[in-house]
């Protein structure tokens with residue numbers, strides 16, 4: 001497997017990224033969506049390199065902000081400010097949150113997170129399957145990692161799709177019912193595969209069919225799950241504090257490895273966005 005694609009941010013960019021501090025407790029629906037100031041040539045160039053990695057190859061980037069020594073508030077603000085240079089942030093839920101803390105405790109079992117062990121398919125998914133349009137770019141900032149494990153797993157949809165049989169590929173282009181299972185949330189009818197774009201979350205599809213009273217043929221889903229469970233299809237991404245993973249969310253499906261939290265909790269901040277035009 002290719003080495004992890006890490007882009008180290010120049011520390012000289014820190015003052016620019018710290019021009020706007022978003023205070024703790026600021027409403028998650030109200031984070032600023034524009035960059036703090038028009039980006040300098042240096043910051044725009046750094047953002048372009050990240051965008052090229054996400055939108056071309058390898059389809060993702062780990063940005064090491066080199067800012068682990070900042071306070072949590074400063075770190076989250078700097079990462080958000082960088083993200084607003086790269087993307088127009090978009091809401092993550094129908095309730096409009098623009099940034100979201102991902103802090104699922106591992107305390108549901110003997111140090112193992114419930115979600116990561118919840119089903120054999122590993123819960124691999126696309127983010128934002130219930131939005132009109134899943135976000136083009138998804139990002140996770142690491143504020144602190146778990147003591148062990150918790151790596152994000154990225155599975156390249158382009159490869160998964162090309163390895164499916166034509167019958168399974170065709171089956172995934174037909175509409176499936178999706179429902180999150182939350183009371184009052186919508187029932188959507190949409191394809192899993194649209195061109196090369198994936199929109200996948202098996203649990204929502206099973207729930208959607210149950211709610212619609214429709215029979216679900218799982219043959220093609222099983223084939224997709226089997227491929228994405230192959231270790232050589234999985235790119236594990238371990239994140240340290242102050243690193244941000246960004247990826248093409250309609251290309252990759254993703255999940256995470258189980259983790260243990262003893263002295264350190266796995267604390268991430270999630271962001272979704274539409275890439276800006278950074279061409280000069």
Ligand SMILES: [Fe+2]
Nearest residue numbers: 125126127254
């Ligand atoms: Fe996710």
